Amino acid sequence: MKVYFIVNPIAGKGKGKEFMEQAIHFMRDRNVQWEIAYTQYPGHAIELASQVDDNLYSKVVSVGGDGTIYEIINGLKDKSISLGIIPAGTGNDLARSVHIPLDKQEALRVIFDGNEKQMDIGNMEEHRFVNVAGVGLDVEVLRCTEFFKKFVKGSIAYVLGLLKALFTFKAIELNISIDGVMHHEEVMLCAIANGQYYGGGMKIAPTADVGDGYFDIYLITKLSKLKLLFLFPRVFKGSHIDLPWVKTFRGKKVTITSKEEIWVNADGEISKKHSPTFEIIEKGLKVSVAQEMSLMAQPADQ
Numbered sequence: 001m002k003v004y005f006i007v008n009p010i011a012g013k014g015k016g017k018e019f020m021e022q023a024i025h026f027m028r029d030r031n032v033q034w035e036i037a038y039t040q041y042p043g044h045a046i047e048l049a050s051q052v053d054d055n056l057y058s059k060v061v062s063v064g065g066d067g068t069i070y071e072i073i074n075g076l077k078d079k080s081i082s083l084g085i086i087p088a089g090t091g092n093d094l095a096r097s098v099h100i101p102l103d104k105q106e107a108l109r110v111i112f113d114g115n116e117k118q119m120d121i122g123n124m125e126e127h128r129f130v131n132v133a134g135v136g137l138d139v140e141v142l143r144c145t146e147f148f149k150k151f152v153k154g155s156i157a158y159v160l161g162l163l164k165a166l167f168t169f170k171a172i173e174l175n176i177s178i179d180g181v182m183h184h185e186e187v188m189l190c191a192i193a194n195g196q197y198y199g200g201g202m203k204i205a206p207t208a209d210v211g212d213g214y215f216d217i218y219l220i221t222k223l224s225k226l227k228l229l230f231l232f233p234r235v236f237k238g239s240h241i242d243l244p245w246v247k248t249f250r251g252k253k254v255t256i257t258s259k260e261e262i263w264v265n266a267d268g269e270i271s272k273k274h275s276p277t278f279e280i281i282e283k284g285l286k287v288s289v290a291q292e293m294s295l296m297a298q299p300a301d302q
């Protein structure tokens with residue numbers, strides 16, 4: 001088995017690059033053949049993954065965060081090669097969604113000793129995503145978080161970004177078609193979830209399951225800033241779903257339209273779209289998970 005590592009040297013403030021020394025020891029001990037490529041600029045992982053020869057390599061391993069995984073799966077597209085994940089980013093939400101250990105050494109062991117499972121992925125026009133796509137407050141949070149990341153690190157930047165967005169964001173009117181059924185809603189947020197987590201550990205979609213062939217769609221309807229502040233801490237635990245301002249749906253195809261172009265977040269990557277369509281690709285990605293783990297969702301309070 002030959003393994004191709006794609007390492008993002010800036011993810012998680014360099015955690016992945018540091019880890020590669022340990023990874024090399026591990027592979028020498030196991031007599032594994034490997035190649036390591038370090039990304040040099042944003043988008044480089046897409047190019048590297050698209051050039052991987054799936055006759056030569058049995059696995060591509062992402063060493064970075066969700067942004068790196070997003071780029072790799074967009075480079076791999078229809079290749080049958082499987083993905084290993086070393087969570088070396090800031091948020092590592094996909095690793096949480098598929099129950100990969102956040103400890104990097106443990107995660108490396110999972111890649112070699114675990115199982116390979118087929119998981120669903122999402123498609124938004126020409127882009128693949130693995131975790132959560134969204135419209136509304138989350139995009140605002142990402143923009144504000146980017147600003148704060150220049151000054152503080154990790155989860156502090158997320159929290160500050162979130163607080164700033166909470167105070168400045170206004171609800172937007174959306175027409176949301178879910179498997180052909182139209183919903184007209186004024187929302188703070190529409191999350192189209194394959195995985196459960198985003199925003200660095202927020203359990204936005206506790207019922208989502210990357211192996212069930214469906215998106216779980218969570219709408220947070222228009223509400224006051226005070227209520228939003230009350231709701232926010234509950235999202236970290238996933239206990240927001242019982243609140244009256246949260247609506248949930250399931251579906252395989254979602255189209256969102258609005259009067260104007262809308263900002264969309266797919267796995268943390270932001271773009272502006274006219275009427276984005278999100279479709280589930282059932283079992284579209286082979287991924288290494290721990291032997292005892294299924295891809296099934298865990299209960300909301302875990």
Ligand SMILES: Nc1ncnc2c1ncn2[C@@H]1O[C@H](COP(=O)(O)OP(=O)(O)OP(=O)(O)O)[C@@H](O)[C@H]1O
Nearest residue numbers: 011012039040042064065066067068089090091092
């Ligand atoms: N050499 C590089 N220089 C600058 N940016 C890079 C380089 N290599 C990759 N990138 C970009 O770094 C961005 C952040 O990577 P990634 O999301 O993996 O880490 P993170 O933000 O720390 O983690 P997470 O998304 O899990 O919070 C990616 O969008 C990628 O395009």
